[in-house]
Amino acid sequence: MTAPVVAGFDGSPESLAATEWAAREARRRGCPLDLLEAWPWPHRDVVGSEETYRDALDRLELRARELRPLAGDGPVTSAIVPTDPAEALEAVGKSAALLVLGSRGLGAVRGFLVGSVSQEVLRRAGCPVVLVRAEAEESEGPVLVGLDLAHPMDDVLAFAFDAAARRRAPLRVVHVWSPPVSSQYTALEAVGGLGELASVDRARFAEQVTPWRERHPEVSVTADLIQGSASVALVDAAAGARLLVVGRRVRRTLLGAHLGPVAHAAIHHVRCPVALVPHG
Known part of the structure; x- marks a missing residue:
């Protein structure tokens, strides 16, 4: 059933x-x-x-x-x-x-x-x-999904592509990256390392998203890499979206299961419906 x-x-x-x-x-x-x-x-x-x-x-x-x-x-x-x-x-x-x-x-x-x-x-x-x-009323904007390149996101991408396909809506895939802090940032900037860092993220981004684009050729996809704070950037990107999809890592601590900072920011500050999708 x-x-x-x-x-x-x-x-x-x-x-x-x-x-x-x-x-x-x-x-x-x-x-x-x-x-x-x-x-x-x-x-x-x-x-x-x-x-x-x-x-x-x-x-x-x-x-x-x-x-x-x-x-x-x-x-x-x-x-x-x-x-x-x-x-x-x-x-x-x-x-x-x-x-x-x-x-x-x-x-x-x-x-x-x-x-x-x-x-x-x-x-x-x-x-x-x-x-x-x-x-809340579903807008005519895109479905928006936040992508974390540090972890496998197939379950999250599957949900987002399916949601966009069922709505015949465009899909915007966003990954927010931050450069290393303090002296690491200065050293990388001096040798042009930040561009290389972004290139690595772009390659990993394409590696995660491309298989899902191939499975859903009917979905129009926009892919964005944004430098900054993941929580702030994703909340701002969700303005005008009809649905925001974010991942929730299935993890346990001594205090029990908890939400990460990005998911926490999304559910408190985003105006459109928010889907939290568990993933490994």
Whole structure:
């Protein structure tokens, strides 16, 4: 059976935007859409709790009916699960094609103020996760993907090329590089080494991107190498993009899984939907 697109729902404006985005994505993929609402209270025998539960169930079923015309021919299902939201989403993510979550709106700077559930799911999910802002509408701009040449990025590039192909959108592939710091920078600049450094990055860039261009000749690709801070440059490059795709390295520390600085900047400061794709 085709893996579903799964969207978290809680009745908030952010989850309304996320479920609508998820329905359109399910239509593009020709796959099922599953709406999931977590109900973390184990008992419903407290006064008023059964009525609240029924209201939540009715609201979820209504949302599923509203989305069926957008979701195409695939089935649309909905379920309330009696568990912690992050745990529920992490569990379904093991068999999902994609998880879609709403953001909590604009922060004091600009971009996402990501909630604790989203943060946990982003760190732990085994499938790609897309964050959607409440007022977000997909623009006519390109799909943008950030490329890290220090690690294999096939899963990230596969997702980005597929997203661009399904949308019939151009794809912009960006790698941000920084020269060595301090005395190393001065020495390299003196002997013309920075140009050589950029040439090496260009060769590695082409090595990663070329096979995917050959697999998707229908996708118009623009490739950019930008010198600077990866977090700042990628946030700026995402202005006008319809979707930003970034990688999330699957790694563990003594404190548990965590997001890298580029992914962290993207989910907090980028206005368009952001897809985080796990990779090795």
